[in-house]
Each structure stands twice: as structure tokens, then as C-alpha cells.
Amino acid sequence: MEFKFLLPSKIVMEPGLRERTGEHLRELGLARVLIVTDAGVKAAGLLDSVYTSLDKAGITFEEVSDIKANPRSEDINHAAQRYRGMGIDGLLAVGGGSAMDAAKAISLLLTHEGRIEDYEGSFTLTRAIPPIVTIPTTAGTGSEVTCFSVITDTARHYKMSVHDYRVGPVLALLDSHILDTLPASIAAATGMDALTHAIEAYTCRVANPISDGLALHAIRLISQHLKAAVQEPDNQAAREQMLVASLIAGMAFGNADVGSVHCISEAIGGMYDTPHGVGNAIFLPFVFGHNRDANIVRHAQVAYALGVDPTLAPVDAAEAAVGHLFQMSKDLGIPRFAEVKGVREDDFLTLAEKSKQNFSDASNAKAMSVEAYHDIIATAYHFVV
Numbered sequence: 001m002e003f004k005f006l007l008p009s010k011i012v013m014e015p016g017l018r019e020r021t022g023e024h025l026r027e028l029g030l031a032r033v034l035i036v037t038d039a040g041v042k043a044a045g046l047l048d049s050v051y052t053s054l055d056k057a058g059i060t061f062e063e064v065s066d067i068k069a070n071p072r073s074e075d076i077n078h079a080a081q082r083y084r085g086m087g088i089d090g091l092l093a094v095g096g097g098s099a100m101d102a103a104k105a106i107s108l109l110l111t112h113e114g115r116i117e118d119y120e121g122s123f124t125l126t127r128a129i130p131p132i133v134t135i136p137t138t139a140g141t142g143s144e145v146t147c148f149s150v151i152t153d154t155a156r157h158y159k160m161s162v163h164d165y166r167v168g169p170v171l172a173l174l175d176s177h178i179l180d181t182l183p184a185s186i187a188a189a190t191g192m193d194a195l196t197h198a199i200e201a202y203t204c205r206v207a208n209p210i211s212d213g214l215a216l217h218a219i220r221l222i223s224q225h226l227k228a229a230v231q232e233p234d235n236q237a238a239r240e241q242m243l244v245a246s247l248i249a250g251m252a253f254g255n256a257d258v259g260s261v262h263c264i265s266e267a268i269g270g271m272y273d274t275p276h277g278v279g280n281a282i283f284l285p286f287v288f289g290h291n292r293d294a295n296i297v298r299h300a301q302v303a304y305a306l307g308v309d310p311t312l313a314p315v316d317a318a319e320a321a322v323g324h325l326f327q328m329s330k331d332l333g334i335p336r337f338a339e340v341k342g343v344r345e346d347d348f349l350t351l352a353e354k355s356k357q358n359f360s361d362a363s364n365a366k367a368m369s370v371e372a373y374h375d376i377i378a379t380a381y382h383f384v385v
């Protein structure tokens, strides 16, 4: 057996924690930070207590507040150009996966020349970068503890990954109160992203014993709490459990990998700007069904963790899990693939080719061809519940 397991982040969880952001940044020795966030987070007032706490701690800050979903390479390059040489000694990402991935990419460009496109791939960085602190405002991405940054290359309409331990956040501040105003549709999509992380981490070819334990626990937590976290906005306990579950799933896939669900979802996100969690939720049951005979025992373990009848034989449990995943998406109001904005059948071959090019294709439980991707994409398009 061979594996590495890396956890770059100190994790602190406490309701209302963002009011103490300044103290935590001071502890790290930071004096001038770049806040990276999005317009929705800012408009919701989620940053107000962060600003107050930075002022109180004597930390000065600049801010990039226009990060969009599926962050774009041109916006990253532009922000980096603006803040290079401005004495920024740390980044504070407040937002979902897009803000956190953008902060990682901007941080790396503060000490590396060129554009973010130049750093696609694994371990392409050559020097240290300013430390990244994260305050996740959704429960799904896991980006607060991973060494990945996913950025849309606008010229290629392609979601590229930068993977390097240096982009792993040094500190994740989990404040469950920040989820109080999270819209149900975002709670649903991001929660299904977290579930996909856990399932793909457990079933992929590069799983290891530590990621296995984390992944199965995350699947159990998500299957117990996601529906309530979406359908009962005042259920703080359920939303808090989802914040923990998504972080645990991030620790799992960050040290294993994801698989073909993410390959397809990222191809679709790059082409149509589809929210990442929606793309994953749509394709998770199809890929799970396609993969399951490659390792029936592991797919059955996922089924049992999802709450499928534990007395079922592994083959039957894995099959039942496919129906279970379809039902989860339906209950959470996830659209069908044919309902996704902009989708055209003429694009399916390109989508299949882009899925195959994805970094994580090789990790999928079953070897995939362009034809196999095309079949799954076409089947999902014509699928009627």
C-alpha cells in the first residue's frame, strides 16, 4: 500500500466565529489582507462583522468582490495584476467554492509571473505564496481544506485545475451562522456536490484508508441531514452538520480524487456556466450506475452509508443506490439535464471529449472512453423521471 495524506488547514468551528476573524489573522501574523468574495455574499451583509473584526485587530484590507460562479481566468489575471506589489501578506476568502478557488489562484499569481493558465496541472508552482484563510458560506465545496483551485479558462471554455500543496488554505473558519440566509436551491446544489465528493473519493482508484473513513462518514452525515438543511431553512442543526460533512468530504477527495461525475460536470460548467453542484447532482446517479460493477463491494458500502437496506446483498444494494440518488435529486428540486440552460445535443461529442481530458478521468472507478462519456451524457439528456 502506498499513499500520502495532507491536511494543510487548521480548522476552527464556532457559531458566530467570523466576528473573531481579525484575532485569528493576527495570530498568523497577517497585517494587510486581500478579501476575495462575491457580490451576493457582500449584499447579504455577511462581511459586515468581518470588516469590524479586522478593524479592531488593526488589519488593513483590500477587496475583490466581483467573483462570479465558475471563476474566470481573465478576472483572476486582472485581479492579480492589480494587487501585485501592494504589500498583501495574506488572502481571506469569504464565499463558496468560487471565491475560495479564486483566492487560491490570485494568491499564487502574487508571487508568480504570468497568467493563471500558465500554472495548470499539478505542482507547477516554484515558490511560496501568501497564506490563504477561508470562511465558507456554503456547505458543499470542501475547498476550505483542499489543495485544488478550479478556474474556467475563458479562451478554451474549459475548467482547468491547479493542484499544489501551496494553495491549500492554512486556516478554515467555520461559522454555522453564516448559513442562516443560504437559499434552498444553493443549499441543495452545494450539498449534492459534497455528496459527490464523498462518493467519488470512496469509489475512485486512488482511495486510501484514511480518505475511505472520512468519505463514508461524510456520506452518512449528508444522507441524514441534507434534506432537512434544504427544506427547513431554520433547521440550524442540519445546516451545521452539512458544514462539517462538506469539510470532511473535502478532506477525503482532496487526498484521493474525484471521478467521472466531476469530469462531466466541469465540462458542462465550462461550456454553459452550469452551477457545479447542479452538474454533479444530475450526473451522479448515471455515473454511479455505470461504474458499479467495477467494484461492487465499494459501491454497496456507499449504498449502505446512504441508508439503503443493510440486509440487501451487495449487487442489489448498489443497484438500489442508483434509484436512491435519483430520488434525492428529485426531492431537492435539482433540474433534469434537458432543463439546463443552453444545452444542445450538437455539443455532446465536445462535452464527452472535454470530460475525457479532465485530470480526474484516470481516477474513475471504471476506465472511461469518449464513447462511454457520450452515452452517459445522451442518456441523461433523454432521461424522463
Ligand SMILES: [Fe+2]
Binding pocket: 141, 193, 197, 262, 276, 280
Ligand atoms: Fe465538486
